[in-house]
Amino acid sequence: MKKKIIVYERLEKPVLKSLQEKYDVKFFKNIDTQTNEEFMNHLKEAEGIIGLALEVNKTLLDNAPNLKIVSNVSVGYNNLDIEELTKRHIMATNTPDVLTDTVADTVFGILLAAARRIPELDNLVKSKQWVEALGPDYYGVDIHHKTIGIIGMGRIGQAIAQRAKFGFDMNILYHSRTRKQDAETKFDATYCSLDDLLSKSDFPVLITPLTPETRGLISKREFQLMKPSAIFINASRGKTVVEKDLIAALQTGEIAAAGLDVFEQEPVSPNNSLLEMKNVVTLPHVGSSTYETELKMSELAARNLEAGLNGEKPPTMINPKVWELLTK
Structure with a gap:
């Protein structure tokens, strides 16, 4: 059975297509994550989340018992509660350098x-x-x-x-x-x-x-x-x-x-x-928004996601302490 992942807000099409071929993917955009029934149902079984600007906090994590990794398609990660993710041994990654x-x-x-x-x-x-x-x-x-x-x-x-x-x-x-x-x-x-x-x-x-x-x-x-x-x-x-x-x-x-x-x-x-x-x-927050760079960010985020799902260390971890805890 394919592993379930959530794609939120944005991921370049070639990368999304590649993930859809390997995983059970649900894409969400412009929703209220606390009230959207389809999102909440998928979240309960999701092992990975990839995307942009999803608020990953204690409330969300309480509804994601199988989650292994959250892969941000950005260098910033103020949308992630790193302390809570680390406490739960969930890997968090971002996409530095490429942008x-x-x-x-x-x-x-x-x-x-x-x-x-x-x-x-x-x-x-x-x-x-x-x-x-x-x-x-x-x-x-x-x-x-x-x-x-x-x-x-x-x-x-x-x-x-x-x-x-x-x-x-x-x-x-x-x-x-x-x-x-x-x-x-x-x-x-x-x-x-x-x-x-x-x-x-x-x-x-x-x-x-x-x-x-x-x-x-x-x-x-x-x-x-x-x-x-x-x-x-x-x-x-x-x-x-x-x-x-x-x-x-x-x-x-x-x-x-x-x-x-x-x-x-x-x-x-x-x-x-x-x-x-x-x-x-x-400008409308487009600092990294060229096709070349957005594609590279999506590709790196996908590599991070797949590594985490497959029990490997993601290339760009935000909370490397989790990897240490998982591999003790």
């Missing part, structure tokens, strides 16, 4: 777009308002030789630093939980306190995971530390920023502009003031 360059490209895309006012000017041309040579009211600002401040110098942070150094000859400041000697050597990056980074950066870039420590990391106080000319970039998670304070900082001119791939509420509310601001570039 590093793609997300770094997106960061520079929104940074460039905000600095050179590309969406605003694109709209001006398409709305047929370009009727004469544009003057200073429409000028953007340079990126090259400016100072970028990277908050979170993990894999993606270092890929951003690489682009900043060798693509735009920028000065690089960074702040992270630990110093990164490699980044300092390769990219002439300078470690500093968060306050110093915010006060000195032309482009503060937030690229941390969402944890209890980073929730609301950037709020009113931090925006007040930034230069009036600063362009703030958030490609981490929406809840790392107090959004009402970001809105206020933009409205009062405490900062000049922002480039956002993430929001406190996703999809973003149509009433969100950020959507009315010409000096804010908005």
